[in-house]
Amino acid sequence: MTQPLDLAGLGAGPFNLSIAALIDGLNRQGRSIRSTFFERKSSFSWHPGMLLPDARMQTSYLKDLVTGIAPTSPYSFLNYLVSHKRFYQFLSAELTAVTRAEYADYLRWVSEQLPNVQFNSPVENVEFSEGQFRLYFDGVSEPVKAKNICLGTGKRPHIPECARKHIGGNVFHAIGIAQRQFSVEGLRVAVVGGGQTGAEVFQSMMDNQWGRPASVHWLSRRQNFEPLDETPFTNEFFTPQYVDAFFQLPGKIKQRLVASQKLASDGISPDTLKALYQKLYDKAVRGQAEHLDLRPYREMSGMTYENGRYSLELLNGLNQQSESLQADVVVLCTGFESDIPVYMDSLRSKLSIDAEGQFELSRDFEVEWNGPSENRIFAVNAGRHSHGIAEPQMSLMCWRSASIINRLLGEQVFDLEQRVSLVNWQEELQPEVEMAYDMAI
Ligand SMILES: Cc1cc2nc3c(=O)[nH]c(=O)nc-3n(C[C@H](O)[C@H](O)[C@H](O)COP(=O)(O)OP(=O)(O)OC[C@H]3O[C@@H](n4cnc5c(N)ncnc54)[C@H](O)[C@@H]3O)c2cc1C
Incomplete structure (x- = not known):
């Protein structure tokens, strides 16, 4: 046996x-x-x-x-x-x-x-x-x-609620885009999502990788096209010491921290942003950027299909105005869950x-x-x-x-001890602090 x-x-x-x-x-x-x-x-x-x-x-x-x-x-x-x-x-x-x-x-x-x-x-x-x-x-x-x-x-890929019923040949998650046979020649394209994948897809659209689109609209829920924070103290979040301190926190506090640390893990690489901006500038100088439309701080709140095109409802977080956008192809760069x-x-x-x-x-x-x-x-x-x-x-x-x-x-075959700690994340939790935490959740 x-x-x-x-x-x-x-x-x-x-x-x-x-x-x-x-x-x-x-x-x-x-x-x-x-x-x-x-x-x-x-x-x-x-x-x-x-x-x-x-x-x-x-x-x-x-x-x-x-x-x-x-x-x-x-x-x-x-x-x-x-x-x-x-x-x-x-x-x-x-x-x-x-x-x-x-x-x-x-x-x-x-x-x-x-x-x-x-x-x-x-x-x-x-x-x-x-x-x-x-x-x-x-x-x-x-x-x-x-x-x-x-x-x-x-x-698994995260698909925004309003896009679920439209998933198909013209509305799709970016997960398979590099292997997908499709053309956007002469079409209006919406790229939804302001993280690294959104940036890479927008850049490829600018480079006409799938044909020359009539227009490309890049939407981000974030206030701007925001960089990955790779600075040393932010990198401390990616140390065993921080994970140990984080692990002990109550769930509600963890949730808040994860949300506030978004750019430490999900921002766009600064090199990508720079290359993208320089390409945009170069195209603008040559009068070739009219079809490119970058819209940060837009929340996609709805999507409908009528007369062969998709209509995206957006909320502009800057002035709180509703906007709408027509597209033939929608690429969802909306992450994973x-x-x-x-x-x-x-x-x-x-x-x-x-x-x-x-x-x-x-x-x-x-x-x-x-x-x-x-x-x-x-x-x-x-x-x-x-x-x-x-x-x-x-x-x-x-x-x-x-x-x-x-x-x-059941034994320490790998030595996980860390000797150098440049940041003191926390003292040992006092019982009364633990109690306060418990009451906060
Ligand atoms: C485009 C992209 C770029 C990324 N770049 C970085 C980066 O630069 N740096 C970084 O730190 N992180 C990066 N990440 C995040 C993370 O590191 C990767 O997602 C990583 O692939 C996660 O590894 P995983 O093993 O958990 O999952 P996956 O890589 O998704 O692997 C899961 C595996 O399980 C297999 N599988 C699924 N179901 C079954 C089943 N029922 N039976 C058997 N096998 C199954 C799948 O075929 C797959 O091979 C990136 C993520 C993405 C999507």
Whole structure:
């Protein structure tokens, strides 16, 4: 009889790949942790539908799958460069941010070396009985058994309510835009969303990537087309110390902080903004910018379809006036949202899910559940509400992976102690402060 896995990973995106890489590193040092990460795709790809020309990373290449925890691992970005014989050229290029295409290739390179990643394996259903999780796959009757699981199947596109009934050939989320066959030649295009994706799509429209549009309207709910804040003290939000301090706060306060820290994680890269503005200016000088219309501080409140075109209702936050806009094509760059994966339906009643429909997570990324405590359900990219804005990002990816593995093994195999703290986020909470917090929520 095959032994159950110690850990089954569901999905092999970057976040679970990081766990897989660190586990493989431990096994190379003599451990024998049985793990498999099941990925539905036939080979690795990283958001291929959003790989627009020259799209760049918003985080350092050193924040890779392993380096922050295991810098001597063979799965580091630096080892990828050395193995591909371009280390010196990489240094000479003095890149502030590598392209997403190069980073995706690095991730693919790691995934192809890992013995614990299995492709063509879409998980359909997860059950639990006799002290084991059972993972069911399409067309396979025998389940895979595992003592613990880690959910890492990513997020789903967020579609604004008013756009839902129009989704189709001419109204779509940007998630697949780079692989989509379509033309906007002679059409009016609305790009909805003022984050990095909105900027990249608008820039591609300016470059006539899908034909020359009659007009392009770029809408952002934010007050302006706002930059990602990459300054040092803001980067402190992406440290283990901050996550620890944040984790202890009451839910209402966390919610407020996450909302107020938007630009630390969801702003537009300053380099992108500069390039975009300079291109706009250049076009204006040449009299070629009349068809480009940038509208910040506009909330899209409605969308209707009549006579072959879409009418977008907007509220201008600056003067509180209503506006409307006609478009033939609407590209939604409106981000992603978490949900409880459908393959967990059989176990849903046993999981702790909060009023917003999100997992209740422990400090070590365990979903609280009404099952045996020795069988753990971990979840990655599911805890922005509990662990803060670093959670959906790569910045602390390998630190989170190490926290999960330590918890899984019940020992500190990875040393997570941080000695340098430049910011004192909090003193130990006094009981009366805790009480005040409790009353505030
Ligand atoms: C366009 C874009 C650019 C980004 N750029 C950055 C950046 O520069 N820096 C940064 O820090 N963060 C960035 N992020 C945010 C974040 O790092 C990425 O979204 C990252 O891919 C999240 O990793 P993940 O493993 O949680 O999810 P995903 O990458 O979505 O991977 C989930 C995997 O699970 C698989 N899967 C889904 N369902 C099943 C199933 N039932 N069975 C088996 N497999 C399944 C999917 O095929 C997929 O491979 C970016 C996000 C996007 C969308």
